Amino acid sequence: MTKTYIEGMSIYLGIDIESESIFIDLANHIKPMLNRLEYKIRIKNSLLSQIKVNYEDVFSGVTNVSDFVSNKFNLPAINDDENGFITLYFAKIIVTGQHQRPIKTLIMCTTGIGTSELLKAKVSRKFPELEIVDVVASKDMQMVKEKYSDAELILSTVHIKDEVPIQNLLVSAMFTMDDQKRLQRKIEEIYHGQ
Secondary structure (H helix, E strand, O other): HHHHHHHHHHHHOOOOOHHOHHHHHHHHHHHHHHHHHHOOOOOOOOOOOOOOOHHHHHHHHHHHHHHHHHHHOOOOOHHHHHHHHHHHHHHHHHHHHOOOEEEEEEEEEOOOOHHHHHHHHHHHHHHHOOOEEEEHHHHHHHHHHHHHHOOOOOOOOOOOOOOOOEEEEEEOOOOOOHHHHHHHHHHHHHOOOO
């Protein structure tokens, strides 16, 4: 069943999903899901509306594959809450760029210490697809342009006044939910622009 999901989603998304990268996690989700379906237990997915918005295409694919899986394995219909959970496994592959290289990222603040180290920790945890190459001070912009010409993204807690040939995003040191959503959009923009 897990293989059916992986094969179906590979075709739907048009990418080659290496099954070993997702198989165990997905199988560990599907096994208890089968029990829930059999005993008509429905777990509310509190992230469902966000999942449908942020990963609309993936969710749509998972829903289609779930219908196929239900028919093929003679199961009750797999509900949207479950489809939402399954979507996250495939969204993770897309976002972590299993088929894409990491985005070289700089973190910038006024001094390059303190708040930026905290921001670096938060960003690293939430966005593993970003390779944080350095934490820099905003006053060192000239050095940044020379030393990090291959950087693709600057996350900055201060407004960047200079013209920089690198995509950048102003975020708060607290790295709010709004910052995270805007960063997610920026990452997708960078990947789609490749």
